[in-house]
Amino acid sequence: MEKFPQFVVFLVAAAFLGSLSVVLVLFWVLHWKGGLAWDQGLLEFNWHPVLSVIGLIFISGFGVIIYRLPWTWNRSKTLMKYIHAGLNIVTFVLLVISLVAVFDFHNSKKIPNMYSLHSWVGLAAVIMHTLQIVLGLCTFLLPCTPTFIKTLYMSVHVGVGLFIFGMSVTAAEMGITEKLIFSLRPGSNTTLPYSQSPPEAILVNTLGVFILLFGGCILWIATRPEWKRPPASIKESVGSEEGSILNKTNVSAETNNENVAEGTARSTPLNLEDVGQRSTF
Amino acid sequence: MEKFPQFVVFLVAAAFLGSLSVVLVLFWVLHWKGGLAWDQGLLEFNWHPVLSVIGLIFISGFGVIIYRLPWTWNRSKTLMKYIHAGLNIVTFVLLVISLVAVFDFHNSKKIPNMYSLHSWVGLAAVIMHTLQIVLGLCTFLLPCTPTFIKTLYMSVHVGVGLFIFGMSVTAAEMGITEKLIFSLRPGSNTTLPYSQSPPEAILVNTLGVFILLFGGCILWIATRPEWKRPPASIKESVGSEEGSILNKTNVSAETNNENVAEGTARSTPLNLEDVGQRSTF
Secondary structure: OOOOHHHHHHHHHHHHHHHHHHHHHHHHHHHHHOOOOOOOOHHHHHHHHHHHHHHHHHHHHHHHHHHHHHHHHOOHHHOOOOOOOHHHHHHHHHHHHHHHHHHHHHHHOOOOOOOOOHHHHHHHHHHHHHHHHHHHHHHHHHOOOHHHHHHHHHHHHHHHHHHHHHHHHHHHHHHHHHHHHHHHOOOOOOOOHHHHHHHHHHHHHHHHHHHHEEEEEHHHHHOOHHHHOOOOHHHHHHHHHHHHOOHHHHHHHHHHHHHHOOOHHHHHOOHHHHHHHHHOO | OOOOHHHHHHHHHHHHHHHHHHHHHHHHHHHOOOOOOOOOOOOHOOHHHHHHHHHHHHHHHHHHHHHHHHOOOOOHHHHHHHHHHHHHHHHHHHHHHHHHHHHHHHOOOOOOOOOOOHHHHHHHHHHHHHHHHHHHOOOOHOOOOOOHHHHHHHHHHHHHHHHHOOOHHHHHHHHHHHHHHHHOOOOOOOOHHHHHHHHHHHHHHHHHHHHHHHHHHHHHHOOOHHHOOOOOOHHHHHHHHHOOOOOOHHHHHHHHHHHOOOOOHHHOOOOHHHHHHHHHO
């Protein structure tokens, strides 16, 4: 892999920032917001930021770059597709709970739903994420889907996927802004309002900065052409020329396995492996 | 250019969404927020969203993709560098006025500065934008800068530039969220609060959606490898093979001009044109 040390720096940064974001959002709701419960009150609302950050930011972020991890390049592409789909399905389940929590809280408190820009962008991201899963499964994992449809849909799937992740980060930043303004307003039972920068505001603003930096790392990794998973046909020659991390035997096995798994589609002139590997670019 | 029709679709979409964003932010402050003035009050604050959207979103966005417009590929690379720098300097001037307006308003109303996530991300974007201009001018437009420094700094300049643009879009979304919550709060002199979705809220949320889509188009155009400005050495062959839009005579003239303009640096093995053209990738 070209510029491998740079890749490792961005990956480690993403892992660090993403993990720290999850820790900070948990610390926020457990230390300052009374914890988690399913009581139609503020404690139920707290599931919303926690599950959104874990799902739509952390897990979904690593779902975006899963094909780019060079340690997976000697694994079957089909296996990686299942992992990519699996991470996004887990995200979907967490998002459903996250949305039920916030709608349930709003309805019980007679707070209108879907009026803010945060809710517009956030719900659009969730709907698009769901459509991506359905269309992705039908297109790339159903063996009967014609190759030309896979090819046509690939760039749309990639572009929309990156955009959804960007929307998710933006929605998280707006969600933090909203929540801090609403919960730390003057006259509330907190010690200081948001404008006086109490420790909670500093910590949650910092969470917002970490989420933004995590998003930057993920999108940078996902758009560098030199960090793209090489097509199976190229991987072997790369392995022999550069003595790289690719295991030639495994690559051959992968190619054979995929030929079997993907059936007749592999006999078409277009290399399906090539189509698949563009999915994170 | 590969996938030229797709490029045109994204470019037209960006031009449309960006222009509409400028129109909407002007309509917002002129129709609902009392217009513009320099009175240390709300009318002075109104310069902040107007100049930020025009500068940091619209002008800066097109500054990001200026090298990718194929109609400019037969123009001197040095000329394009001046246009890129010029657009970013205009953005900087607008941002200084935009920031003076908001600090002046806050100070006159005894509102604390720099407590919100919007202000953290926004000011960081402005500081980083300013540093990018200074370092970019010193590195790419000063003839005495050694080639190895240009090469080393290029990928940083590109990566940070794209991240600053992403930060700017995110800051705009948070700014819209803040302003709508503060100005359309229950009990204010407006007809309906934000939570009741008055026409102003719908329009400004729509502005937020347009800014987000504009950001998506710009970042998509800026990260597709197939839409990169070709190095001068390649442009001629592309022109002869495909009868493309490139004017071979002009390309040769450009190369000659740059050889003169960039002096001895052109005689190094590394092609400076190649270094320069990576600036939007």
